[in-house]
Amino acid sequence: MPRPRSLSHDQLAAAALAVLDRDGLAALSMRAVAKELGVSTMALYRYVRDRDELELLVVEFVLAAVDTGAPDAGLPWRERIEVLVRRMRDTLGAHPAVVPLTMTHRHHSRALLRWSETVLMVLTGAGFDGERRVIALRSLIAYVSGALQLEHLGALSGAGTAAISALPPEDFPLMAATGRSARQVDPEREFFGGLAVLLRGLAD
Amino acid sequence: MPRPRSLSHDQLAAAALAVLDRDGLAALSMRAVAKELGVSTMALYRYVRDRDELELLVVEFVLAAVDTGAPDAGLPWRERIEVLVRRMRDTLGAHPAVVPLTMTHRHHSRALLRWSETVLMVLTGAGFDGERRVIALRSLIAYVSGALQLEHLGALSGAGTAAISALPPEDFPLMAATGRSARQVDPEREFFGGLAVLLRGLAD
DNA sequence: CTTGGTAGGCGTACGCCGTACACCTACCAA
DNA sequence: TTGGTAGGTGTACGGCGTACGCCTACCAAG
Numbered sequence: 001m002p003r004p005r006s007l008s009h010d011q012l013a014a015a016a017l018a019v020l021d022r023d024g025l026a027a028l029s030m031r032a033v034a035k036e037l038g039v040s041t042m043a044l045y046r047y048v049r050d051r052d053e054l055e056l057l058v059v060e061f062v063l064a065a066v067d068t069g070a071p072d073a074g075l076p077w078r079e080r081i082e083v084l085v086r087r088m089r090d091t092l093g094a095h096p097a098v099v100p101l102t103m104t105h106r107h108h109s110r111a112l113l114r115w116s117e118t119v120l121m122v123l124t125g126a127g128f129d130g131e132r133r134v135i136a137l138r139s140l141i142a143y144v145s146g147a148l149q150l151e152h153l154g155a156l157s158g159a160g161t162a163a164i165s166a167l168p169p170e171d172f173p174l175m176a177a178t179g180r181s182a183r184q185v186d187p188e189r190e191f192f193g194g195l196a197v198l199l200r201g202l203a204d
Numbered sequence: 205m206p207r208p209r210s211l212s213h214d215q216l217a218a219a220a221l222a223v224l225d226r227d228g229l230a231a232l233s234m235r236a237v238a239k240e241l242g243v244s245t246m247a248l249y250r251y252v253r254d255r256d257e258l259e260l261l262v263v264e265f266v267l268a269a270v271d272t273g274a275p276d277a278g279l280p281w282r283e284r285i286e287v288l289v290r291r292m293r294d295t296l297g298a299h300p301a302v303v304p305l306t307m308t309h310r311h312h313s314r315a316l317l318r319w320s321e322t323v324l325m326v327l328t329g330a331g332f333d334g335e336r337r338v339i340a341l342r343s344l345i346a347y348v349s350g351a352l353q354l355e356h357l358g359a360l361s362g363a364g365t366a367a368i369s370a371l372p373p374e375d376f377p378l379m380a381a382t383g384r385s386a387r388q389v390d391p392e393r394e395f396f397g398g399l400a401v402l403l404r405g406l407a408d
Numbered sequence: 409c410t411t412g413g414t415a416g417g418c419g420t421a422c423g424c425c426g427t428a429c430a431c432c433t434a435c436c437a438a
Numbered sequence: 439t440t441g442g443t444a445g446g447t448g449t450a451c452g453g454c455g456t457a458c459g460c461c462t463a464c465c466a467a468g
Contacts, residue, residue, distance in 0.1 A: 002443035003435045029425065040447045042427080051426065103353060107364035113371065113379055120378035131397075134386045138354065139347065139398030146350025149307060150342065160311035167317065174324035175317055182338045193335075194343030201405025206414035207464045234455065244418045246456080255455065 005046070007037065012047055013061030016054055020097040028097075030054070056105045062098050063111035066091045068118045077126035078199045084119055085144055085195055096152040103145055116141070136202050143198050147191050209250070211241065216251055217265030220258055224301040232301075234258070260309045266302050267315035270295045272322045281330035282403045288323055289348055289399055300356040307349055320345070340406050347402050351395050 015036040019028055030051055034041040048054045071083040092099050106112050116137060123136050154160055164179035182190075219240040223232055234255055238245040252258045275287040296303055310316050320341060327340050358364055368383035386394075 001436050001438090001441095003433080003445050005445070030427080031425075042429095042448080043446050045427075046445055104357060107358070107367065113368070113376060117376050117379050120382055124378060130385055131389055131393075134382055134389050135394055135397040135401065137382060138386075138394055139351070139401050142350035142354055142398060143343065143347050143402070144350070145354070146346035146348070147343070150346055150349070153308060154311070163311065164317070172317055172321050174328060175321050178324055178338055178341060181334055182342075185335055185338050189335075190339055190342055193339040194346060197339065197343050197405035198347070198402055199405065200408070201401035201403065204404070205465050205467090207416050207462080209416075233453085235453085246419080246458095247417050249456075250416055 007039070007043075007047060009047065009057055010061060011037065012044065012054065013057045016058040017061060017095065017098070020058065021095060025097045025100060028055075055101050056108055059098065059101050059105045059109050060111055062091060062095050063102070063109055063115070066111060066115060068111070068114040070118055070121060077122050078203065080122045081119060081140070081199060082192070082195065084115065084122070085140070086192075088115060088144065089148065089191065092148055099148050099152050103149070106141075106145075139198060139202075143194065147194060151187055151191065211243070211247075211251060213251065213261055214265060215241065216248065216258065217261040220262040221265060221299065221302070224262065225299060229301045229304060232259075259305050260312055263302060263305050263309045263313050264315055266295060266299050267306070267313055267319070270315060270319060272315070272318040274322055274325060281326050282407065284326045285323060285344070285403060286396070286399060288319065288326070289344070290396075292319060292348065293352065293395065296352055303352050303356050307353070310345075310349075343402060343406075347398065351398060355391055355395065 012033070016028060016033045019032045019036055023032070030044055031041050033054065034044055037043075044054065048057065066087050068084075068087075071080040073080075075083070092102065102109070102112070119140065120133065120137060123133055128136050161179055161182055164175055165183060167176045167179070169176045216237065220232060220237045223236045223240055227236070234248055235245050237258065238248055241247075248258065252261065270291050272288075272291075275284040277284075279287070296306065306313070306316070323344065324337065324341060327337055332340050365383055365386055368379055369387060371380045371383070373380045
């Protein structure tokens with residue numbers, strides 16, 4: 001009987017994502033998203049309880065694009081995990097400003113739960129269970145989220161790595177040398193190199 | 205000749221830390237820190253350029269307490285790394301609200317650079333160099349920062365793990381089961397279990 | 409002991425933010 | 439045609455970071 005809604009949750013999320021992609025995390029505000037949609041600020045509150053809920057919406061919107069289907073069962077289990085991680089990284093790499101939001105909203109994201117479920121399926125198939133499986137999943141999530149954040153917060157200070165290479169070598173000889181090496185390592189190679197280390201450790 | 209300063213950087217940092225410990229990250233503001241010190245808000249700007257610099261100050265203040273001395277050389281290298289990581293975790297565990305700040309300010313923290321330098325010393329002694337050393341350091345930092353954040357952001361939703369255990373088992377059979385297991389795993393055991401996995405992977 | 413210059417500290421104000429609240433009105437069912 | 443429901447809006451409030459200009463405590467020089 002009442003007046004019908006004129007916006008969908010996906011439209012809200014897409015507008016918020018547009019703001020994030022264009023102007024970065026600091027520019028995300030209720031007013032900015034409302035302007036993006038051409039409605040008044042307060043109109044948003046007919047769709048979300050508060051800003052937090054809008055953030056969850058955009059996280060869900062982005063992560064929903066991650067394929068959480070089981071990877072090719074012919075692959076060894078470590079490569080299957082790598083496929084799953086790569087899908088996640090590719091998606092978030094396209095929207096770096098969303099990465100910090102995934103940290104704070106991870107508990108409430110169905111998409112992330114589905115992803116974790118698939119990871120657990122692979123781990124279980126590889127013989128993991130009980131505490132060992134808990135630790136495997138948590139360490140994977142810890143590594144992936146930590147590495148993605150370093151990658152994207154580090155990007156805003158890509159100057160950061162440069163600054164490290166320029167440290168006083170008398171105080172930080174190894175950091176200076178390692179910083180110089182680091183500049184020659186492709187970020188993707190670094191990310192998956194670290195993941196490979198973790199997976200090797202998981203395999204005993 | 206001019207009027208002398210009446211506050212030290214350490215006093216600023218300590219006041220900010222008091223606010224963080226008592227009221228959490230969201231309560232950290234220039235006004236709150238000024239009130240904590242009994243001075244006007246604008247007085248702080250005689251000591252820091254902006255809020256960002258105050259955050260760096262508190263990160264430095266906290267991390268300065270981490271012992272970055274080389275661990276007992278008699279220990280195997282992996283245990284030496286573990287000692288260094290444990291020192292970092294103990295310090296940040298006492299001030300969980302600071303953890304997110306360490307992510308954003310890590311590039312500018314001398315204390316963190318000193319810690320990294322010591323980690324590199326151990327790695328170098330264990331035969332790491334070049335790209336392999338870069339990846340070892342970055343993956344350690346990624347794991348540690350990711351795991352600490354999960355631990356402390358997860359704490360605010362300790363309800364989060366409970367919610368996971370209560371997921372519809374038909375959609376998330378493994379997550380539900382793993383969530384139940386997870387509740388019985390001590391966080392410290394989980395953290396160092398994951399670290400051990402990573403270190404095992406590093407050792408080939 | 410006086411005095412002048414330097415820089416510390418403060419009050420005010422501006423433009424953001426999230427959001428509570430009251431109002432108007434477009435819409436659909438009856 | 440009309441009434442009720444709920445969508446959309448405008449205003450306002452208290453918080454935030456911080457630019458700016460003033461007052462004044464302090465120390466050095468005389």
